[in-house]
Amino acid sequence: MSPLYCSLVAVLCLLLASASPAAAASISVSAVQSPVVPTPEQFLRVHNEARAAVGVPPLSWNGTLQLDAMRYVGELRRDCNLRPLTAWGTAAVYGRNLFKAYGRHTGAEAAAFWADGRRWYDRDAGRCAAPPGQTCDAYTQVVWRATTQLGCSRRTCRNGVDTVAVCEYYPPGNYVGQRPY
Numbered sequence: 386m387s388p389l390y391c392s393l394v395a396v397l398c399l400l401l402a403s404a405s406p407a408a409a410a411s412i413s414v415s416a417v418q419s420p421v422v423p424t425p426e427q428f429l430r431v432h433n434e435a436r437a438a439v440g441v442p443p444l445s446w447n448g449t450l451q452l453d454a455m456r457y458v459g460e461l462r463r464d465c466n467l468r469p470l471t472a473w474g475t476a477a478v479y480g481r482n483l484f485k486a487y488g489r490h491t492g493a494e495a496a497a498f499w500a501d502g503r504r505w506y507d508r509d510a511g512r513c514a515a516p517p518g519q520t521c522d523a524y525t526q527v528v529w530r531a532t533t534q535l536g537c538s539r540r541t542c543r544n545g546v547d548t549v550a551v552c553e554y555y556p557p558g559n560y561v562g563q564r565p566y
């Protein structure tokens with residue numbers, strides 16, 4: 386299925402410390418990032434809020450995907466660098482969104498950063514109108530209708546300061562020639 390399959394890994398990286406994902410997000414992050422809301426629930430709620438906004442059924446949490454995301458983010462946090470791990474065993478099996486930002490960020494903020502790509506997605510035309518250097522890929526995976534399950538992990542990088550996060554999706558989305566919803 387590889388020819389039809391693209392953007393499996395949407396690599397998103399905040400290059401500027403001043404570019405706070407929370408500030409950019411129109412999703413109500415504050416409602417879900419309270420310390421009493423467990424991180425998996427934060428990821429799930431922000432995803433399902435973005436999906437509900439376009440009439441797509443909610444995702445459910447999957448521990449198998451979560452374990453893979455934990456292993457993946459455990460690799461990324463070593464050098465805090467968002468290179469896609471191409472030799473990863475599940476690379477062609479699960480959809481995947483990656484996040485890195487300077488400083489400490491919650492799971493809700495990571496998911497809201499991906500979901501904020503909806504600002505560039507032209508729903509009527511069914512295409513992305515993102516400026517150069519940006520994509521809608523993370524957003525379209527978040528709201529991909531055929532995706533039903535989610536598992537994510539958030540870690541502080543080994544530098545003790547910055548944040549990386551990974552969400553995995555099954556079945557994967559972002560098939561070329563298909564609309565997300």
Ligand SMILES: *[C@@H]1O[C@H](CO)[C@@H](O)[C@H](O)[C@H]1NC(C)=O
Nearest residue numbers: 446447448449450534555556
């Ligand atoms: C979780 O995802 C894995 C991998 O796709 C799948 O094999 C498993 O059946 C799922 N678990 C549940 C409870 O749906």
